[in-house]
Amino acid sequence: MSSAPESSSSSVTDVSHAAPSDSGAEDIGDYLLSLREVAKNFGPVQAIRRVDLDVPPGQVTALIGDNGAGKSVLIKCISGIYPPSAGQIFWKGREVHSHSPREASELGIATVYQDLALCDNLDIVQNMYLGREETRIAVLDEIKMELDTKELLKDLAVSTVKSVRQLVGSLSGGQRQAIAVARAVMRDSQLVIMDEPTAALGVSQTAQVLDLVRTLAARGIAVILISHNLNDVFKVADRLAVMHLGELVSHGPISNYDTVSAVELITTGQSHRSPTSV
Amino acid sequence: MSLSTPDGTVPPEIPGTILGRLPIQAQIKRLWQSETGLGPILIGLAALILYFYIRSSVFLSAGNITNLFIQATIFILLGMAEIWLLLMGDIDLSIGYSAGIGGAIAVILTSTTHHWPFWVALPLGVLACVGISTAWGLLCVYLRLPSFIVTLAGQIGLLGVLLYLIDSQGNTGGALPVQERVLYDLVNADLTPFVTWVVILAAIGVLSLMILRGDQRRRSAGLEAKPTWLTITKIVLLVGAGIWLILVFNTDRSHFTVLEGMPVAIPIDLGVLALATFILTKTRAGRYVYAIGGNVEAARRAGINVNRYRILAFTMSGAITGIAGLLYVSRLGGISTGIEGGQYVLYAVAAAVIGGTSLFGGRGKMIHAVIGGLVIATIDNGMALINVSAAGLYMVTALVLLAAVIVDSVARRGASTIV
Numbered sequence: 099m100s101s102a103p104e105s106s107s108s109s110v111t112d113v114s115h116a117a118p119s120d121s122g123a124e125d126i127g128d129y130l131l132s133l134r135e136v137a138k139n140f141g142p143v144q145a146i147r148r149v150d151l152d153v154p155p156g157q158v159t160a161l162i163g164d165n166g167a168g169k170s171v172l173i174k175c176i177s178g179i180y181p182p183s184a185g186q187i188f189w190k191g192r193e194v195h196s197h198s199p200r201e202a203s204e205l206g207i208a209t210v211y212q213d214l215a216l217c218d219n220l221d222i223v224q225n226m227y228l229g230r231e232e233t234r235i236a237v238l239d240e241i242k243m244e245l246d247t248k249e250l251l252k253d254l255a256v257s258t259v260k261s262v263r264q265l266v267g268s269l270s271g272g273q274r275q276a277i278a279v280a281r282a283v284m285r286d287s288q289l290v291i292m293d294e295p296t297a298a299l300g301v302s303q304t305a306q307v308l309d310l311v312r313t314l315a316a317r318g319i320a321v322i323l324i325s326h327n328l329n330d331v332f333k334v335a336d337r338l339a340v341m342h343l344g345e346l347v348s349h350g351p352i353s354n355y356d357t358v359s360a361v362e363l364i365t366t367g368q369s370h371r372s373p374t375s376v
Numbered sequence: 377m378s379l380s381t382p383d384g385t386v387p388p389e390i391p392g393t394i395l396g397r398l399p400i401q402a403q404i405k406r407l408w409q410s411e412t413g414l415g416p417i418l419i420g421l422a423a424l425i426l427y428f429y430i431r432s433s434v435f436l437s438a439g440n441i442t443n444l445f446i447q448a449t450i451f452i453l454l455g456m457a458e459i460w461l462l463l464m465g466d467i468d469l470s471i472g473y474s475a476g477i478g479g480a481i482a483v484i485l486t487s488t489t490h491h492w493p494f495w496v497a498l499p500l501g502v503l504a505c506v507g508i509s510t511a512w513g514l515l516c517v518y519l520r521l522p523s524f525i526v527t528l529a530g531q532i533g534l535l536g537v538l539l540y541l542i543d544s545q546g547n548t549g550g551a552l553p554v555q556e557r558v559l560y561d562l563v564n565a566d567l568t569p570f571v572t573w574v575v576i577l578a579a580i581g582v583l584s585l586m587i588l589r590g591d592q593r594r595r596s597a598g599l600e601a602k603p604t605w606l607t608i609t610k611i612v613l614l615v616g617a618g619i620w621l622i623l624v625f626n627t628d629r630s631h632f633t634v635l636e637g638m639p640v641a642i643p644i645d646l647g648v649l650a651l652a653t654f655i656l657t658k659t660r661a662g663r664y665v666y667a668i669g670g671n672v673e674a675a676r677r678a679g680i681n682v683n684r685y686r687i688l689a690f691t692m693s694g695a696i697t698g699i700a701g702l703l704y705v706s707r708l709g710g711i712s713t714g715i716e717g718g719q720y721v722l723y724a725v726a727a728a729v730i731g732g733t734s735l736f737g738g739r740g741k742m743i744h745a746v747i748g749g750l751v752i753a754t755i756d757n758g759m760a761l762i763n764v765s766a767a768g769l770y771m772v773t774a775l776v777l778l779a780a781v782i783v784d785s786v787a788r789r790g791a792s793t794i795v
Binding site for chain 2: 199200203213214215216217218219220224228229230231233236237238241244245261
């Protein structure tokens, strides 16, 4: 628990040498992803308002907030499902406009949704490569795909699956989550967004998934983790971003927060114990 | 007796022997439940054959077995056509009459009034079926209509088209005979005994080589391959079955003249089986058909053009339906207004399901249509031999279909807890 925040603005945690961009935002060059004044309306309804968020590479950013706070809309703006109504999104310091999940995924942004989007009737290798199979003269190169899958799962320390030729339908919830994440990593994603990855898991499987999240960060991949479970958040996150009624009310290094201040921010949008941000 | 040593640890040699047995048992269990999934139904087929043989020794005569294969041809081909759609959770109720139309076009164009060459007329017949199925695919995909209803309308409409085609040839009494040699020979000609040897041995050789090479490539890549005993057993069974078939086909089946060799229809079946299996298991298109059947949303999010591959599956189904139509008119020596297209569809679906294909998409193989088609033809043929009435025939077919589904679902329930 930290009592003395080092600065009043969460985005000044790193000293940047990058040239300031003409957007007027500071330091976006050092971040993998930066949002400036991003808003999304559905007709007259403002789902999110003026969101400024910076996501550094190799760190886990936990996005928390009550139901309806706008977490899902925010990640959908990032992953290309909704175009933002206003504001700018910078990817590696360059402004981008993703109009589809496909375009976002080409940038290197992968989203692992709660339903995981796996085919139960296909095996692990087939799921990992779905949509981008390796072929040799139009024939599927099963051996290369299987070797690469094994290699990657070993790298990610996913050791609980018996065989990569197992049908995904026969895997446990934690294993399925691991496969979905591994698939995102395999596609050279630099930012993996995970929506409630541990919501439906038991204790040991949750631990597996959290280990996997740390493994991703150790590989230099940025992770945005949506979670309702503050225990998980404080276990794995490097940074925290709290949403309240469509606004990002606070974000910064996890050491600036503790469970009490996080709960206060989630429920009231402000906390006397944490730095005021935004 | 306790397995533990006094200090509480387990002596190393004992768990070694206990655990050493497990892989084999697990292997056999896996073989039974998932290897090909064909175990139960093959045993069922063997039981049926044995039963009919006991009741009538004619059943296993060369002539009857050859006949049985020809009977099965239409069920097998229509079953394969249906599996392309069942894999995606779709169905085509119109393929019976669609096949009839393809066959009728070939019959009409090659008739003595029109004189088109067979190499134009036969492909045109197949192409008609491709067009029909693709049209259903376009309707289902772009207007998001359920294939059941679209093809139900198709079944009714195509019967009308077929009647119109036959009537348009003047006063024929509702039947058009095949008047062209090649079309007639598709089912009724036999390869010479020598060519029969060559064709079957070549097929077995290619298949065995593919199995061995696949195993060998996996081993040299350091991957786990099927155990050698399993591969060898497979190849031995393959060679045994092949040689038995050669001997059966090459036995003279006629009492009056010489009738021997494999009917041409069988290599046609095998060719379709090989090509369709190749596409389904070795290419992206096949993979995507399974993915769409398993989880269409996941397929879409993986960037797969779901619409394109759904239509492709309809097109493949149409091509196989067209070939089935040609063999149908060849076997019957013509096309008549009495074709039971609706019943053929139901037999096609039954063949697929008996073989192990799911009606809900995502699970099935081309070989299922072959096994299921043979089961249905065996019942058809055997019941006729032991003089069971049509009433009994239908009831037994229904029971076999039910039994196949029950065995399949029970085996699957077991599998999900084992693997």
